[in-house]
Amino acid sequence: MKEKNQQITELYDKFVYSNKTPQGWSIVIMPDKILIDNFHHGYAHIHPDRKEIKTKNLKNTFIIVLNHINTNKGVKYNKLREELIK
Numbered sequence: 001m002k003e004k005n006q007q008i009t010e011l012y013d014k015f016v017y018s019n020k021t022p023q024g025w026s027i028v029i030m031p032d033k034i035l036i037d038n039f040h041h042g043y044a045h046i047h048p049d050r051k052e053i054k055t056k057n058l059k060n061t062f063i064i065v066l067n068h069i070n071t072n073k074g075v076k077y078n079k080l081r082e083e084l085i086k
Contacts (some may be wrong), residue, residue, distance in 0.1 A: 005019070005020045005021075006018065006019045006020075007019075009066065011066060011069045011070060012069055012070070012073050012074050013074070014029055014030065014031075014032065014069055014074065014075060015029070015030045015031075016028070016029050016030075016062070016065060016066065016069070017029075017030065018058060018062050020058055023039060024037060024038045024039045025037065025038055025057070025058035026038075026039065027058070027061060027062060027065055029065065029069075029075055032075050032077070034046070034047070034075065034077060034080070035047040036053065036061055036065070036084070038056075043056075044056050044057075044061065046080075046081055046084055046085075051081070051085055052085075053084040053085055054084065054085060054086065055084065061084070064083055064084060065080070068080045068083055
């Protein structure tokens with residue numbers, strides 16, 4: 001049986017799902033359908049372009065995502081992408 005650790009956080013009508021498994025981690029922001037993960041490519045990246053992000057772990061990436069949603073009272077994809085990549 002695979003160990004799975006999932007957390008759901010609601011903030012400004014957004015649901016942020018964080019998931020950690022032995023194979024890697026992911027963050028999904030709904031209903032915006034934004035995916036950030038480190039599966040398949042060997043590095044942490046944001047979809048859809050799979051651009052590598054500066055943070056390498058779930059905790060630090062999750063903090064950036066929640067701070068972004070809280071500051072902007074929602075998600076501004078291009079701005080979030082910049083915050084994660086720089």
